[in-house]
Amino acid sequence: MFKFLKKVQQTDSKSEPEAVHTKLDKNAQHIKQLFSYGLNKDFTFRELTAKYSQEKIEIYYYSSIVDANKVYDAIVRPLLESEGKQIRDVIVAESVKEITDFEQATEHINSGKAIIFEDGNNTAYSIDVAKFEYRGIGKAENESTIRGPQEAFTESLNVNVSLIRKRMHDKQLVTEGKQVGARSKSEVNIVYVKDLVNEEILKSVRERLDNIEADNVRNLELLEQFIEERPYSLVPTVLFTERPGNATSYLEDGHIIILMNNSAGCLIVPVTFWSFFHSPEDRYLRFLFGNFSRLVRMLAFYLTTMISATYIAITNFHSAMLPPDLLLAITASRERVPFPLIFEILIMEIAFELIREAGIRIPNPLGPTIGIVGALILGQAAVQANIISPIIVIITAVSGLTSFAVTDVSINYSVRITRFIFIFSAGFLGIFSLMGAFLAWFMYVASIKSFGVPFFAPLSPSYRSPHDTLFRKAIRNEIWRPGQIKPKDIRKKANSK
Amino acid sequence: MRLKTIILIIMLIPLFLVGCYDKKELEQQAYVVAIGVDKTDEKGLYKFTFQIANPEVGSAIVGGGSQEEPKETVSIKGSDILTATNTANSFVSREITLDHTKVLIASEELARSGDFIRIMQSTARTTQIRRGVQILVSKEDASEFLQNINPKMETRPHKYYQLILDRAKETGIIPEAEIHRFFQITEGDADLFLAIYATNKKAKEKDDGYEDEYVAGQLPKEGGNNSQFMGSAVFKEGKMIGTLDGQETRLAHVFDPTLDMDDLLSTYPDPIKEEFRIGADYSQKSSPEINIEYNKNKPTKINVRVPFQIEIIAIPSLVDYSQNKDNKELLKKTIEESLEKKSRELIRKTQEEYKAEPFYWSLYIRKYFKTIEEYEEADWNKNIYPNAEININFDLERLEFGKMLNDSNLTEVRD
Structure with missing residues (x-):
């Protein structure tokens, strides 16, 4: 019985992340072991002596997911050439983060960052030098329209966010980051307009994302199945669209959008039957x-x-x-x-x-x-x-x-x-x-x-809404946002009374 | 989970057991388009004739099989229509379905015998025969009539009935004779029901009649089908008592606001050159005004005003009626008088011969009575109508002369 308890304690202590050591050798040994250096072909490190401190420095990264030029320009050259008091003065890349334990280090390396260990320093630094390959912005092929913008989401999260920001210049537009997956942590972005979105729904989305128990959620298509209410139901309850224009129009109404790497599209919640029935071309x-x-x-x-x-x-x-x-x-x-x-x-x-x-x-x-x-x-x-x-x-x-x-x-x-x-x-x-x-x-x-x-709202039950159901009103007569999702600001026209 | 599945399966199995109990594939049915009923020597036993459409004839999609007849006409004895269909299955290979019946044909002999109303009962009871089926009385036996119908242009029999009945009804030479109307009028027991009158047999041709003064069989025609649909059979209390010719049937349409007539081309006597007649298109924009002045102890007065319009389509006499004002007045008066005269003849016939009217005028007398008993007491059929003073007034509201005012000037043409 005690043996069992002991074992549990052991595993507990094991899960505690190991801190970054002052000695470079120890750090190097540990990280090489973590990433199976030697066996893992693209796990690379560079060793150099920094000019500013004359200390030994080692840089670790995955050569396959970083930009080699960036590594050289942002890290190697400043270290070799620049003078300064501390490492922060030398490396002036846009995102330098201090790292204190190895779990963080692992995560950062996995997501395409380079980790710098300095001899005699118990803080490591992570610099974003990632360069994931992705497809360029293509045409929306599955939701074709004759009129309207033709560009579609692509498999890169950042590009997708930029496609939305391009359409909506609003300081209230928030892209909130979240990570899902236990083994491979994937970045999920919840996008919404802060002063429109219904907090209840937002909370529910966050909760559902937090409650996902999976080693790996590769993309949105899988995520959809993790967050939907009724996996066995006949009808879908989450809308997937590959058109940023369509997504933005939902954002404007107070809906929430979920974006992820590796999916050429976005998820929109909450939706009704009418969302599936409509085509962006109708507008x-x-x-x-x-x-x-x-x-x-x-x-x-x-x-x-x-x-x-x-x-x-x-x-x-x-x-x-x-x-x-x-x-x-x-x-x-x-x-x-x-x-x-x-x-x-x-x-x-x-x-x-x-x-x-x-x-x-x-x-x-x-x-x-x-x-x-x-x-x-x-x-x-x-x-x-x-x-x-x-x-x-x-x-x-x-x-x-x-x-x-x-x-x-x-x-x-x-x-x-x-x-x-x-x-x-x-x-x-x-x-x-x-x-x-x-x-x-x-x-x-x-x-x-x-x-x-409700799936047939705002037709039944009825809500104050633009009544954009089977038919839509003329755009200049649309005064309200869809009431069924209870947005914070239901009036669409800011100036009219 | 497993228990759930088992329960679900058990619940679903009965569906397979009871499913499709009244399902019937189309090709397993024989579609009757016309039913004929004849008298036999025995009382209570009738001869039923079913005309069955052959689906394979006349549909382009089917290759071959065109040697078959477009219809099959079978006769069988029985006591009512539905049981006869089962007996007929001893030689008809498919289930006989009456859903698509267009006409119900009774021989004149049966119609006059009074047994007709007994046959009609089953048509009201079954869901198979629609209330819109037309009742037709044939001069000869219904079976003979059906055997000899041989349309030249419509291969499929249902199309023939549909087209000829619709068109003849539009011109008003045959009445609207739905089963529904039959029951409505017969059970109302106040008016006469008009059924379509038709025959395949040529009677002695009537040579002195004008365009619509015939009953079926009398038409002096050449070519075309043998079948003639003209005039109506008059039913009083479910029993046939006489016939009206085409013109009388048209007048019945004029006086009866519940009947529709689209097309009435007919001729009227030429008031100036009496050997000619004037062709005109009669039309009516509004229903006739029927005013009944009910008097309990003296004859009831019935005033009928028929507003109508005339478009002249032919003046073979070449008399100038359009520009000459006097002539125009004269023509107007002649047309009105001619219509009124014919109407008076028809009214007299109904009052004296039938002692009831086929115009559904009982609708207008009902308002004078507070209870049904009172109404039945007063007796429209036997008492009020036959003795009523009826005043028919045709009122020509507009006279048009077509798109050409003048006819050819004969003296100039033949100089």
């Missing part, structure tokens, strides 16, 4: 045009979830509803089809899903094959083989085409899964069960909350 287009586009999208939303199910319900259970010409045409085309109608629909819907999945995964050079194979399955060949009737091709094509109008990737999956739920329920008792399933689905979605905000 970049004029009032009437933007709303027309939304109307079309809403129709697409309805068709993609309902058209196959409605077709099954009507033809199998309510054939009296069909105009006789259509009825006879469908009947005639079905005379030679061996499968029940619901099965026909399922064959085609699944074929479409296969093409879609394969289309995403297929290597680029093989891309065109998808088109050819897809046209065979979804086209005349299947009809001629008497596997499906021609009208099913149209139904599936409409259902597939409209699903592309649901732009957000996450909600797109929700909608596609929903479609299958509806198809099965329509095959069960016709319109009756379809309506039952729709009601159940609707109630379920309405019950979802994103960081405490």
Whole structure:
């Protein structure tokens, strides 16, 4: 029993970080051991004698993630050439930090800094010389718009913050840093406008970030799954966007944005159904045009979830509803089809899903094959083989085409899964069960909350807001910020009374 | 967790057991477009004829199979429509569905026998037959009528019924005869119900009639289908008592605000050159004004004012009616008088022969009675209407002459 306690104490003492020693040899030995020097090829150190103090100095860093020129210009040359009383006078780089223990040292080296140990000094210094490689700013490819800025977030945190700051010159815009992950600590930035954001929500975001228990959270896509409320729910509750312009518009309304290295995008919380339904282009287009586009999208939303199910319900259970010409045409085309109608629909819907999945995964050079194979399955060949009737091709094509109008990737999956739920329920008792399933689905979605905000707000429950739901108002008539997230300042127009 | 899964599966299994209990694939059904009913020698037993559309004919998507007939017409004896469908399944391969029925055809013999109302009961009870199905009375047996319908331009039978009935109704030569209206009028027990009258058989042609003064069978025509839809069969208390010709049916449309008529092209006598007639487009912008002055002990007065408009479309006599003011007045008066005269004839026929009216005017007398008993007591059908003084007044509000005012000047053309 005591042995056990002892062991615990031992591990405790072990976790206590070791302080930087006065003797250079000891420090060198320790840090070399920590980073497996010799085995670890890119872990490098340089030894030199400083001119100002004539003491031995050693610089440790990862050669793969630092800028060699910077190391030379900011550290090596001043040490070799400059005079001064202390190391701070010699090294005048923008970020010099004093380090007292090895845990800090490790962290700094890992994040691309160089650590300087001086003989006879029990303080080490960290200088930021990091140079992580990242992709340049590209075009937003997954959320394409015709009008509006085209640049997209890239995989670098600093660049992404700069893209936002470029759009929003506000001293209240805060980028708060946080670290997640136990083994590999990743920097997460929470961006918000300090005098707009709702403190409750901000606190909840901070808490959720603090509560993440993981060795490594590599990027935002994974982070999203760590911070969302209901991991098994059908609908997403965090919005991912790759457009800085879109992100900024949410910031202006008092939302919170989460940024991270290694993700070409940002997370926006809290969001509602409407955030997934809207496209940034709705705002970049004029009032009437933007709303027309939304109307079309809403129709697409309805068709993609309902058209196959409605077709099954009507033809199998309510054939009296069909105009006789259509009825006879469908009947005639079905005379030679061996499968029940619901099965026909399922064959085609699944074929479409296969093409879609394969289309995403297929290597680029093989891309065109998808088109050819897809046209065979979804086209005349299947009809001629008497596997499906021609009208099913149209139904599936409409259902597939409209699903592309649901732009957000996450909600797109929700909608596609929903479609299958509806198809099965329509095959069960016709319109009756379809309506039952729709009601159940609707109630379920309405019950979802994103960081405490109801999913269909501000439509239901109603809040004072710009009522930017299915349609939007003319921009000059938008007086309020969305009330459902309870921003500190709900009035949008500073000067008007 | 495992328990949860098991419970979930157990809850889902029954769905597979009960699912799809009234599901019916389209190709397993035979769609009836017309139902015919005939009398047989036995009482309570009727001959039902079902005209079934063949889906394969006329749809472009299907290759082959075009040798098949566009329709199949089968007759079977039975006591009501629905049970007859089951008996017919001994030789019709699919479930007979009545959802898409367009017309219900009764032979004149059956309609006059009074058994027709017995047949109609099942149509109200079932969900399969819509209330919008048109009731048609055929001069010959319904089965014969259906067997011989052979439209030249519409291959698919439902299209034929749909088009001919809609168009003929627009011109007013046949009435709107929905099952719903049949029950409404028959159970209201005050008015006459008009059903569509049609035949495939040519009767003796009537040569002296003008454009709409025929009943089906009398039309002096050449070519086209044999089937003629013209005029109406008059039902009193669910029993057929006579026929109205096309013109009378059109007048019934004029007097009945519940009926619609879109197109009324007809001719009127030429007041100056009497051997010619003048073609005109009759239109009505507002419903007729029907004022009933109910007198308990002396004849009720019914004043009907019909405001209407005329656009002249043909003056074969070439008389100048458009520029000459006197002629114009004369024409106006002639048209009004001609309409009033025909109306008076129709009214007299209904008052004396049928002793009831087909115009749904009972709607206008009801306001004089406080209770239904009182209304039934007064007896619109037997007492008030046959003895009423009816004053019909056609009021020509506007007379137009088309886009050309003058006709060709015959003396100049033939100099």
